[in-house]
Amino acid sequence: MKDKKGQGMKRLSLKDVAQMAGVAPSTVSFVLNGKARQMRISDELAEKVQAVVKKTGYQPHSVAVNLRTGQSKTLGLMVESISGSFFAALARVIESEADRYGYNIVYCSTENNAQKGTELIRMLNRQQVDGFLITPAAGMEKDIEQLLAHKRPVVLMDSYFPEVAVPYVLIDNYGGVRQGMKHLLGKGYSKIGFITVDMELVQIQQRFQGYRDALKEENIPFRNKQVLKISYNSPRDEAVKAIQDFITANKGVEALFFSTNYLGILGLESIAGLGLRMPDDVAVICFDDHDIFRLYPPGITVVQQPVEEIAKTAISLLMHQLDKGARVTRKSQVQIPGKFIKRGSA
Amino acid sequence: MKDKKGQGMKRLSLKDVAQMAGVAPSTVSFVLNGKARQMRISDELAEKVQAVVKKTGYQPHSVAVNLRTGQSKTLGLMVESISGSFFAALARVIESEADRYGYNIVYCSTENNAQKGTELIRMLNRQQVDGFLITPAAGMEKDIEQLLAHKRPVVLMDSYFPEVAVPYVLIDNYGGVRQGMKHLLGKGYSKIGFITVDMELVQIQQRFQGYRDALKEENIPFRNKQVLKISYNSPRDEAVKAIQDFITANKGVEALFFSTNYLGILGLESIAGLGLRMPDDVAVICFDDHDIFRLYPPGITVVQQPVEEIAKTAISLLMHQLDKGARVTRKSQVQIPGKFIKRGSA
DNA sequence: CATGCTTGCAAAATCGATTTAGCTAAAGGA
DNA sequence: TCCTTTAGCTAAATCGATTTTGCAAGCATG
Numbered sequence: 001m002k003d004k005k006g007q008g009m010k011r012l013s014l015k016d017v018a019q020m021a022g023v024a025p026s027t028v029s030f031v032l033n034g035k036a037r038q039m040r041i042s043d044e045l046a047e048k049v050q051a052v053v054k055k056t057g058y059q060p061h062s063v064a065v066n067l068r069t070g071q072s073k074t075l076g077l078m079v080e081s082i083s084g085s086f087f088a089a090l091a092r093v094i095e096s097e098a099d100r101y102g103y104n105i106v107y108c109s110t111e112n113n114a115q116k117g118t119e120l121i122r123m124l125n126r127q128q129v130d131g132f133l134i135t136p137a138a139g140m141e142k143d144i145e146q147l148l149a150h151k152r153p154v155v156l157m158d159s160y161f162p163e164v165a166v167p168y169v170l171i172d173n174y175g176g177v178r179q180g181m182k183h184l185l186g187k188g189y190s191k192i193g194f195i196t197v198d199m200e201l202v203q204i205q206q207r208f209q210g211y212r213d214a215l216k217e218e219n220i221p222f223r224n225k226q227v228l229k230i231s232y233n234s235p236r237d238e239a240v241k242a243i244q245d246f247i248t249a250n251k252g253v254e255a256l257f258f259s260t261n262y263l264g265i266l267g268l269e270s271i272a273g274l275g276l277r278m279p280d281d282v283a284v285i286c287f288d289d290h291d292i293f294r295l296y297p298p299g300i301t302v303v304q305q306p307v308e309e310i311a312k313t314a315i316s317l318l319m320h321q322l323d324k325g326a327r328v329t330r331k332s333q334v335q336i337p338g339k340f341i342k343r344g345s346a
Numbered sequence: 347m348k349d350k351k352g353q354g355m356k357r358l359s360l361k362d363v364a365q366m367a368g369v370a371p372s373t374v375s376f377v378l379n380g381k382a383r384q385m386r387i388s389d390e391l392a393e394k395v396q397a398v399v400k401k402t403g404y405q406p407h408s409v410a411v412n413l414r415t416g417q418s419k420t421l422g423l424m425v426e427s428i429s430g431s432f433f434a435a436l437a438r439v440i441e442s443e444a445d446r447y448g449y450n451i452v453y454c455s456t457e458n459n460a461q462k463g464t465e466l467i468r469m470l471n472r473q474q475v476d477g478f479l480i481t482p483a484a485g486m487e488k489d490i491e492q493l494l495a496h497k498r499p500v501v502l503m504d505s506y507f508p509e510v511a512v513p514y515v516l517i518d519n520y521g522g523v524r525q526g527m528k529h530l531l532g533k534g535y536s537k538i539g540f541i542t543v544d545m546e547l548v549q550i551q552q553r554f555q556g557y558r559d560a561l562k563e564e565n566i567p568f569r570n571k572q573v574l575k576i577s578y579n580s581p582r583d584e585a586v587k588a589i590q591d592f593i594t595a596n597k598g599v600e601a602l603f604f605s606t607n608y609l610g611i612l613g614l615e616s617i618a619g620l621g622l623r624m625p626d627d628v629a630v631i632c633f634d635d636h637d638i639f640r641l642y643p644p645g646i647t648v649v650q651q652p653v654e655e656i657a658k659t660a661i662s663l664l665m666h667q668l669d670k671g672a673r674v675t676r677k678s679q680v681q682i683p684g685k686f687i688k689r690g691s692a
Numbered sequence: 693c694a695t696g697c698t699t700g701c702a703a704a705a706t707c708g709a710t711t712t713a714g715c716t717a718a719a720g721g722a
Numbered sequence: 723t724c725c726t727t728t729a730g731c732t733a734a735a736t737c738g739a740t741t742t743t744g745c746a747a748g749c750a751t752g
Contacts, residue, residue: 013738024702029740040700062472063413064738067707072409083438085637088429095428095454104473107453108441126408127450268641292638295614359708370732375710386730410708413737 012058021052028053032060066128075318076124077107078117078134080158085290086261086305087135090157093311094133101319103130112232114139121147131318135159138200153321155314159201160333167321167332169313173203173287176303176338177210180257180285183301184346189255189283190220195243195267196259198231207259207287226250230263239263243270247282255283255346261290261302268296283346287338298344306336358404367398374399378406412474421664422470423453424463424480426504431636432607432651433481436503439657440479447665449476458578460485467493477664481505484546499667501660505547506679513667513678515659519549519633522649522684523556526603526631529647530692535601535629536566541589541613542605544577553605553633572596576609585609589616593628601629601692607636607648614642629692633684644690652682 014032018025023045030039031049052058066072075098079087087109095105106127110117117140124132131153136144141161147154148166160168184192194211196204208227215222228246230239243266247253258264264286271282278284278298286293286302293300317332360378364371369391376385377395398404412418421444425433433455441451452473456463463486470478477499482490487507493500494512506514530538540557542550554573561568574592576585589612593599604610610632617628624630624644632639632648639646663678 011738014740015738025739026703026741027701030701033740035741040698042700045701059472061413061474061738063409063418063474064707065740067407067409067413067709068738068740070707081438082428082441083431083434085429085431085434088431088434092427092429092455104452104469105454106450107437109438123450126405128407128409265637265641272643291611291636292641295611295618295638296642297618357708360710361708371709372711372732372734373730376731379710381711386728388730391731407708410737411710413739414708414710416737 011061012056014058014060017049017052017056017058020056021049023049070128072128072130073102074104074106074127074129076121076127076129076132076134077105078120078124078132079107079109080112080135080137082107082109086158086288086307089307090135090311093308094315097312097315101315110137110140112137114143118143125152131155131322133157133314133318136161153318155318155321155332157310157314159203162202165328167317167328169310169317169334169336170203171303171305171310171338172335173206174210174213175335176287176340177207177257177259178214179338179340180287180301180303181211181214183340183342184255184257184283184285185214185218185220187283187346190218191226191250191253192255192257193226193228193246193250193253194257194259195228195230195246195263197263198229204259211257226253230266236266239266240270240273243267244274247271247274247276253282255279255285258284258286261286261288261293264288264300264302265290265292268292268300278345285346289341293343301343301346302341303338304341306339309336357407358402360404360406363395363398363402363404366402367395369395416474418474418476419448420450420452420473420475422467422473422475422478422480423451424466424470424478425453425455426458426481426483427455428453432504432634432653435653436481436657439654440661443658443661447661456483456486458483460489464489471498477501477668479503479660479664482507482547499664501664501667501678503656503660505549508548511674513663513674515656515663515680515682516549517649517651517656517684518681519552520556520559521681522633522686523553523603523605524560525684525686526633526647526649527557527560529686529688530601530603530629530631531560531564533629533692536564537572537596537599538601538603539572539574539592539596539599540603540605541574541576541592541609543609544575550605557603572599576612582612585612586616586619589613590620593617593620593622599628601625601631604630604632607632607634607639610634610646610648611636611638614638614646624691631692635687639689647689647692648687649684650687652685655682 014028015025018028027041028049030036030041031046036046077091077094079091082088082091091107098105106124106129108120110120114137117137121143132147134154134156135158136156141164144154144161144164144166154166156166156168158170160166196208212222230242256267258267267284276282284300286300289302289304293302313334360374361371364374373387374395376382376387377392382392423437423440425437428434428437437453444451452470452475454466456466460483463483467489478493480500480502481504482502487510490500490507490510490512500512502512502514504516506512542554558568576588602613604613613630622628630646632646635648635650639648659680
């Protein structure tokens, strides 16, 4: 407690430690970085240094380390919007995983705006992040390509660009929909509507393909009017209206498959507004879980994203790039099966 | 496009710019930092430097700047858990506000664990953050005091410690409950249950006080059995069970006031489990909004946190400390009124 | 006995900026 | 004429680490 008074109290530097131990700064550095052996520092001296370090509680100045080594020990995490529950959950796991490897996270969100994404990448570069974890918005191909061209470690999550050779981790979108469809078809439903969003991202396409193939396998004809594509930017009430019109227009539709949780939530509103009951009037399955779906009566059946696995895999891929400079192979493009969770709605 | 090839391509440094402009590094620095006048750099030279900077797109190496100036232009944001919706929303606004002042955010979450909080503060200090934005967990008084003692800029959010003189911003908890109670009492309910959590934080106490005072003002006797305190750590199903027991034990209870959104959600489960209907069998109001409450039929009436105002105020207070070294006054302890939102449940 | 090779550590260069001190030439004053 | 100012820059110190190079003493070798 004796050295805490006074406001001047400068932070202890490596130099100070060296002085106190009666050795050169370089010696302290070697000892602290486990290079004592390699640099032939005698055990005696090494111990003396360690003692001083322990006594003073010295901690290296990370900014200085960063400047010298060029490693910030910081990763940039860019999500669509941190207030989305999937992304929030992702961020949480990623943070703790990164910590295990000694990395910090700088987080930012694109709000699904490619231009903002571009700016944020610039910002993260200024911050000298060592690697990027990105859930890309449509239109960010160029940015990703540029990162690759500069050999910056990147891992995409949640989506990717088929034409860009980049490591990614995401749920098996196609397989997830197939799981859900299998359940519906198994229950004897054949008039199944598919409600999706008007976006160019692969995962959306793959979900749609899962729907088509599932029908085809059962020899159920695909009808275009049983598919609704909602524009990403359409306001809440318009979207609800569109879904309601879709349901009434498709007289006799037995089940609805929503391709994102955002759509599913809109779907709940729409269905409630029409006074329909799940699953009797209409069965419902949604891709991607949400807190609401657990609670909303009678509970919404979903295909859940394996958030934890996605996060862990992503970090692990990134770490590989970071210390091995690994190239992009098929092994670094991972699809993880989703988890089908049966609740009351289907 | 001509200088992007090759993987060596080192980043442009101030020195390089100086060389290209045919001046000394210091001159470039002066020009870039607006000290050209002060340092009597001729307009001619200044323009030459500016031209080179613009042409090359030079951007200062922030780590080097940080090391030299001691300013990281980074703020530490510590929330209870980023996967909570209130915190996620907060993080979002704070991020964009901070950006307007040229600051980045390093975010982390305590998971409501004071010990983890202590560690994280150490981590943020190692990272040289310029200031702290914290939603404190119970038991973090010591940590906050230490930050103050070291004259580190801090603003608390969501909660605070009455015995520690520290700037904070939060919703007017007492007033918020009063608003909600006024609504219930105005509708003629008098048997109102209050369900809260077993935590030592002031905001919880104040909400409880709001409940008691509201009753007192209407001359309705306070009954201890109409209050349920759920332990923070009790598992989900136990808590639901407790709430259900509470409801059945309080025969004739007309309305329930949940003191946090977490409890409210448990409440919905409990009420649904008992087969009760809102608001006829039991009216419900919850402190703090949640996505679910908008959608869950018939919509849950809530007192909503003014997230945006809280975030903006917090940043503004922090900026004040950062450039003025402002002391803690009553002006830096802010309570912002909540917003009462009437939905179907009460 | 001169030369070479370890050993054990210290000195100095470096990362990329900011900031203080210094230097030269022109101008002003006695 | 000589000394002091002032203008206009540049050189050098500094932030706090890491890493390369240097250097003296001890030992072996031919």
